[in-house]
Amino acid sequence: xxxxxxxxxxxxxxxxxxxxxxxxxxxxxxxxxxxxxxxxxxxxxxxxxxxxxxxxxxxxxxxxxxxxxxxxxxxxxxxxxxxxxxxxxxxxxxxxxxxxxxxxxxxxxxxxxxxxxxxxxxxxxxxxxxxxxxxxxxxxxxxxxxxxxxxxxxxxxxxxxxxxxxxxxxxxxxxxxxxxxxxxxxxxxxxxxxxxxxxxxxxxxxxxxxxxxxxxxxxxxxxxxxxxxxxxxxxxxxxxxxxxxxxxxxxxxxxxxxxxxxxxxxxxxxxxxxxxxxxxxxxxxxxxxxxxxxxxxxxxxxxxxxxxxxxxxxxxxxxxxxxxxxxxxxxxxxxxxxxxxxxxxxxxxxxxxxxxxxxxx
Numbered sequence: 256x257x258x259x260x261x262x263x264x265x266x267x268x269x270x271x272x273x274x275x276x277x278x279x280x281x282x283x284x285x286x287x288x289x290x291x292x293x294x295x296x297x298x299x300x301x302x303x304x305x306x307x308x309x310x311x312x313x314x315x316x317x318x319x320x321x322x323x324x325x326x327x328x329x330x331x332x333x334x335x336x337x338x339x340x341x342x343x344x345x346x347x348x349x350x351x352x353x354x355x356x357x358x359x360x361x362x363x364x365x366x367x368x369x370x371x372x373x374x375x376x377x378x379x380x381x382x383x384x385x386x387x388x389x390x391x392x393x394x395x396x397x398x399x400x401x402x403x404x405x406x407x408x409x410x411x412x413x414x415x416x417x418x419x420x421x422x423x424x425x426x427x428x429x430x431x432x433x434x435x436x437x438x439x440x441x442x443x444x445x446x447x448x449x450x451x452x453x454x455x456x457x458x459x460x461x462x463x464x465x466x467x468x469x470x471x472x473x474x475x476x477x478x479x480x481x482x483x484x485x486x487x488x489x490x491x492x493x494x495x496x497x498x499x500x501x502x503x504x505x506x507x508x509x510x511x512x513x514x515x516x517x518x519x520x521x522x523x524x525x526x527x528x529x530x531x532x533x534x535x536x537x538x539x540x541x542x543x544x545x546x547x548x549x550x551x552x553x554x555x556x557x558x559x560x561x562x563x564x565x566x567x568x569x570x571x572x573x574x575x576x577x578x579x580x581x582x583x584x585x586x587x588x589x590x591x592x593x594x595x596x597x598x599x600x601x602x603x604x605x606x607x608x609x610x611x612x613x614x615x616x
Contacts, residue, residue: 299352302364305371313357314371317364320352321371331374333408362403363485369399374412392419392437394446395484401450417456420447424459426610428596444473445481449489457607461599464495468503502603509598513591514543523583532580 299313299320310322328335338358350357360367373396397416404413423432423439424447444466451459467473477499480490491499522532576584600607 299357301353302368305368305375311355313352313355314360314367315352315357316360316362316367319364319368320357321367322353322355323371323375327375331409331412333410335407362406363487365395365484366399366403369396370403370407370409372396373400373416374404374409389436391435394438394442397437397442398446398450398483402453405454413454417450417454420450421456421459424451424462426458426461428593428611443481444470445477445489445491446483448491448495457605458610460605461603461607461610464498464502464603464605465506465599468499468506498603498605505602506595509595509602513595517584517587517591522577523580525579527577527579532576535575536580536584 299315299318301320301322305321305323307322307324310324312323312325312328314321314323325335325339329339330336362370397419400412400416401420403409404416419436422430422435423437423442424444444463447459447463448467451457451463467477477491477496480488482488522529522536526532595602597611599605600610
């Protein structure tokens with residue numbers, strides 16, 4: 256993992272479910288469909304963006320109506336296909352809106368709109384196939400699409416959206432983070448952990464927990480939880496809070512071990528200027544000891560790329576160390592970080608086999 260990617264990353268087994276596998280979620284109706292009768296007293300308004308004039312079914316959520324095509328829903332969603340196959344949509348005049356049958360959904364209007372925009376894109380094949388100039392996918396949209404594609408069994412869309420999430424919450428140490436389609440700076444690892452539990456995508460968990468304990472802003476809000484766009488609030492259960500506490504302690508110990516292993520304070524055997532490089536390495540070691548309390552748990556990140564870790568006028572580069580010493584230092588640094596990366600599941604108490612695809616490195 257390069258310096259830029261690991262800096263962004265900073266900024267399990269299935270267990271008995273507490274709502275969605277380990278996170279307590281409040282304020283959400285667990286049903287799927289609720290027929291909307293003409294005497295319900297609820298007024299719905301058409302959504303200006305998702306209203307197909309020749310559509311033949313209306314989905315209603317939170318007072319907003321979305322007019323779409325039955326056939327497209329059935330083709331992409333197993334749940335909608337089964338619902339339409341058994342004819343469980345309203346048929347009476349009291350259950351029509353502008354002449355179309357209405358199905359009331361239990362989802363929030365925000366979530367349903369994100370889901371329908373991805374399921375039935377009007378302007379591009381899919382929002383998960385991006386060109387260089389496309390805007391980033393919002394955290395709210397990505398979360399909603401993953402949750403609702405799982406709920407309604409929209410398999411292809413679920414695969415695309417989870418692949419998007421895994422591009423950042425990765426099991427690949429060498430990920431370059433240059434093709435991420437969503438806004439990682441606004442995406443909460445608490446949400447990522449919820450989605451991993453929900454969809455049984457356990458490979459997401461180690462890096463999401465790592466971000467929880469190394470990002471100071473997130474770390475300070477773990478007990479308060481995370482609020483979604485529709486007001487739903489997610490909280491860690493006690494087991495996941497304990498994972499964070501234990502993981503932070505173990506990462507700190509691993510980082511200290513790596514730092515002591517890294518700094519041999521001796522120039523490499525092929526050093527071209529031993530006296531100079533010995534002085535520089537000693538100074539780097541002195542600076543690292545000063546910085547360790549500030550970056551104690553950030554154990555998979557390169558020492559010489561981050562501003563707070565730069566040493567003697569700007570960094571570890573060929574202007575301060577000879578090329579062979581610099582290459583040796585970088586190689587040892589990467590080796591130590593890979594060791595910690597491969598142990599992330601163990602550090603967070605996630606008994607997962609063969610998690611890291613670079614585990615053999």
